[in-house]
Amino acid sequence: MFSLKKLSPTITDMIRFDHSHVLVSFHQYTADAKPKVKKALAETIASALEIHATLEEELFYPAVRNIDSGEPVLLKSVPEHNEMRRLIGELRATAPTDVRHDQLVQQLMRDVIHHVADEETVLLPQAERLLSKDRLSELGADMTRRRIELAGPKAGKLALDTAVGFSGSTAAWTLGIVGALAAATLLSRKAKPA
Ligand SMILES: [Fe+2]
Ligand SMILES: [Fe+2]
Structure with missing residues (x-):
């Protein structure tokens, strides 16, 4: 039977894509x-x-916790997300004309690069060694569904950017999700009062 879950990019590839995207x-x-x-x-x-951190906390970290709950990189992941959220709060409250704005962006970038390096060299390969490809794709599909919920009105563009970032082997899946989003956007437009 046709299964969107099996055609979905894996959760680990989606996480790598999010990382590249934010670094750009x-x-x-x-x-x-x-x-x-x-x-x-x-x-x-x-x-x-914010969306990426929540998706990892809800879907990816629990999956890694199931296979190796004592992994030191995993243990410091959530505290690092919380520190990142604190910096984001400070950044939002700072005027872009203030030199502190640049400093906060740089500090956030430094923290994110370290955090991403730990994930990409420890947690993602570990998940790929210990979980089946089907399970990783299933988690990838769950991640897309949850991303659309979390992004709310921004969902279409965010999910589309993510989906379009994948090519080749996942083309069928990409077309599926793009089609679904286009339909959802049309429906939400129709639902709005004129
Ligand atoms: Fe993370
Ligand atoms: Fe991450």
Whole structure:
């Protein structure tokens, strides 16, 4: 039987994609950018990180905890997310014209690079060694579903960016999710009063 779950990209590839995507946004942030651009980039980075952290905490970390609950990288992951959330709160409360805004973005970038390096060199390979490909794809499908819920009104664009980032072997899955999102967007437009 046709199964969207088995065609979904794996949760580990989706996590890698999110990491690359947020690093691109960090690279676009330059000290000489206009304040409006700085604030927009900071918000793109902040919301991407918040959604990513929640998805990992709800779906990926519990799966890793099941196979190795004592892994030191896993144990420090949630405290690191919480520190990141604290920095994001401070960043949102800081004017983009304040030099502190640049410093906070840089500090956040440094923390995120360290955290991502730990995930990509320890947790993701470990999950890929110990969980089946089907299970990883199933978790990937769960992650997409939850991402759409968390992103709310931004769901279409965010999920589309993520889905379109995958190519080749996952083309069928990508077309499926893009089609579903297009339908959902049309429905929500229709539902709005004129
Ligand atoms: Fe993380
Ligand atoms: Fe991550």
